[in-house]
Amino acid sequence: MRKKDQYCYSSLTDILREQILSGFIKKDEFLMSENELSKYYELSRSSVRxxxxxxxxxxxxxxxxxxxxxxxxxxTVRKSKRKVLRILTITPSYFVDHCLPFICETFEQQHLDVDIKLLSFPITQFWESLHKCIEMGIQPDICIITDTIFQELKSMDDFVSLDRIMDNELNRMYPKVIDGFRKDASVKAIPVTFSGICLAYNPRMFDKFNVEEPRHGWDKEAFIETARRLTFDTNDDGIIDNYGFSLPSTLNRWNVIAMQHGFDFHKPNKKALLDTLTFMHDMIYRQRSALVSHMQLHRVAFQSEQVAMMLTTTIELAGFGDKLPFEPKFAPMPFGDSPNTLLIANALMVHSASTERELAIQFLQTACHPDVQAKIGESRFLSVLHDINMMKWDPLDLASLHISDGQLHDAFYQHETISNTQMMQEVNQEMMLYWEGMESAEQCAKRLQKILAPRKKVVSR
Structure with a gap:
């Protein structure tokens, strides 16, 4: 049995077990069907079975x-005389899988009379699952979220404002990372790790094919040539099976290329958009040096050493754990004149109705403690504390990740670049033919311009 399969079904077993023993799924209540569980948790039918x-x-x-x-x-629903801290987590989540266990372990060592109970729900159904928990009498104390999920929250009053409570911890963090979790000038979530979209590469492939590794100061032409030299048909069957670059078709990746070309979704520039789309089409279809892929293929190809460079995050790389047969390196993204990148982050929130609010705050303080953040930094995750990153990371890597100065002036959250979730979905939908090479960059640019154009408000009479 492959370790990945074993992990998938054991992880789902843990999730369902806790939902049953906590009373979230009650006696005699039917679970979702195998097919529904498979879709809900994005697992194979065999893993669910x-x-x-x-x-x-x-x-x-x-x-x-x-x-x-x-x-x-x-x-029998478990009842304990010990204090219980309930944490709602998202799945899938590299942070939950790799960082949360030692945060919980550290907290439990300091609070011997406390049991931590985790309830995990799919990232796409998180807020609905939270409301269902509360309706069923299961009150969560802490929620683990992402910056994207945070933006979907409609009622911020349901969560504790953390500005004054966590003032000491916040003062040590990157201000820009914190800004992604503010509402009306109030901090509603404490970030615990983050990353910018970055360019990672496999140095073994560069060495194998005798290609010089990227240097600081390289430009787009050097990148194109490097990707070309790393693209091969290794078994001479007429099919390329080694690519220089992997390009996911999701907006939260290729948006970085658009930003570096000077494109702004709030003020669409036709030339910058066309330049971006033409560049990506050139790489994928004319030079055939880039693999356009969905996220799962993107990761598998890099892990199997069939892609030399990829747009990724430190969180995604850390999620590989020891599965990568090489130590990845970072290179500056050379796609255009604007040195911009996208930010992603994981954060913790305390529910206003928590029955263990003091304990919940102490858990957040534990997660932000320098010793815990240092341990986070030991496993490819970035710390939210600048001083920790300066100690744990190579200065050139920090420069490639756009965080060497501690200010993140060139980094933006996705919601800052496209505030309308519906528009993001429309862009992804309208680009399907483009990604398959069945539509030109010019045709795609025209249709995207229409989607992104300011929409006139309909005035009722």
């Missing part, structure tokens, strides 16, 4: 042919 089989062996669920799987009537 193995998870349910484990729960069946533990006596937590009952299977009925033709009906489905439901919670056993003999399950």
């Amino acid at each position: 193995k998870s349910l089989d484990l729960l069946l062996k533990e006596g937590l669920v009952v299977k009925k042919a033709g009906l489905g799987t439901f919670v056993s009537p003999n399950v």
